[in-house]
Amino acid sequence: MWNLQGFGSQLLIGTAATVQLAACALAVGTAFGLVGAALQFSGWKLLRAVGYAYAAIVRGVPDLLIVFMVYFGGTVTLGAIAGRYVDVNAFAAGTFALALSFGAFASEVFRGAIEAVPRGQVEAAKALGFSGPKALFAVIAPQALRIALPPYGNQAIILLKQTSLVSIIGCDELMRKAAEASGATREPFTMYLAAAAIYLLLTSVSTLLLELSEHRLARHART
Numbered sequence: 001m002w003n004l005q006g007f008g009s010q011l012l013i014g015t016a017a018t019v020q021l022a023a024c025a026l027a028v029g030t031a032f033g034l035v036g037a038a039l040q041f042s043g044w045k046l047l048r049a050v051g052y053a054y055a056a057i058v059r060g061v062p063d064l065l066i067v068f069m070v071y072f073g074g075t076v077t078l079g080a081i082a083g084r085y086v087d088v089n090a091f092a093a094g095t096f097a098l099a100l101s102f103g104a105f106a107s108e109v110f111r112g113a114i115e116a117v118p119r120g121q122v123e124a125a126k127a128l129g130f131s132g133p134k135a136l137f138a139v140i141a142p143q144a145l146r147i148a149l150p151p152y153g154n155q156a157i158i159l160l161k162q163t164s165l166v167s168i169i170g171c172d173e174l175m176r177k178a179a180e181a182s183g184a185t186r187e188p189f190t191m192y193l194a195a196a197a198i199y200l201l202l203t204s205v206s207t208l209l210l211e212l213s214e215h216r217l218a219r220h221a222r223t
Contacts (some may be wrong), residue, residue, distance in 0.1 A: 002192060003190070004181070004190070004191070005033035005181075005185050005187070007180075007181035007184070007185065007191065008028045008194075010177045010180070010181060011174065011178065011181065011191075011194060011195065013172070013177060014173050014174035014175070014176060014177030014178065014195075015174050015198050015202070016163075016164050016176070017091075017172055017173040018160075018173040018174040018175075018202070021091065021094060021095060021098070021154070021163045021166065021171070021173055022098075022156075022159055022160045022163050023093075024095045024099075025098035025099045025102060025159060025163070026099075026102065026156055026159060027099075028095060028096070028099035028102070028103075029098065029100070029102030029103040029106060029159070030102075030103070030106060031103070032099055032100065032102070032103025032104075032107070033050075033102070033103045033104075033105070033106025033107040033109070033112060034105070034106030034107075035103075035106065035107075035109055036051050036054050036055055036103055036104065036106070036110075037051070037106075037107045037108075037110035037111045037114065038051070039051025039054070040052055040055075040107065040111050041111070041114070041128050042075075044110050051107065054103075054104060054107065055104045055105075055107050055108050057104075058100060058101055058103070058104035059101075059104045059105060059108070061166055063097075063098070063101045063162055064165050064168070066097045066100060066101050067093070067094065067097040067098075067166055067168065067169060068069075068163050068168075069097075069099070070091040070096050070097040070100070071088055071090070071094075071169045074093055074096075075087070075088045076087040080208050081211035090166065090169045090170045090171040090172075091166075092154060093166075093169060094163070094165075094166030094169065094171045094173075096163050097166070098159060098162060098163065098165075098166070101162070102155060102156075102159050105154060105155050106152060109148050109151045109152050109155065110144070110148055110152075112147075112148075113144040113145070113147040114140060114144045116144070116147050117139075117140050117144055117147070121139055121140070121141065121143065122139065124139075125139040125140075129159075130209075133170070145217065146217045146218070147212060149210075149214055149217060150210075153206075153210035153213070153214075154210075156206065156210075157203050157206050157207060157210070160202055160203060160206060161199060161203065162198075163175075164199075166177060167179065174195055174198060174199070175195060177191055177195075178191045178194065178195035179191075
């Protein structure tokens, strides 16, 4: 049993913050991804360009740099609007930065999943008199969901690990708490090893949930 010297509760607090951060970023990032994918299928050339640019630019920039840009850029922007210094909340900035990065990858996942749906399915829906929105939600979306779930879930697990990046801007998540415990006890190996074990537990549970979701969708498709 590891001797955490009384910092076990702090690591648990950091774990809760990590889970909350990942959940918020996942929700917002999924919305970004859906909007980004919708823009790429837009009939307007300008909107398509915006959708493709969002995915290409954000995926090409390191996530840590995005965190810095959102946090410090937010401080500058809000300060200019308010006319005084504004301290940006680290949790909010971290959530938005991670969501921005996740959304770019998710938009490509959603776009690829929709394009993977056989064209004949869409034509059959039109032949049955389905309107565009009805064909999308009744025919295309269910099939695209089964295709998108594995890569989407993998990106969600990556997002969970990427929450450690926001420790650099002062967000009190697991990595930040481990660093504080390491400095206080002068036992970095023990504290970071404990943090690694917690991350492994979180990702293992996430992987299990992903596999269960995939099996459930597969069974639903066969019925």
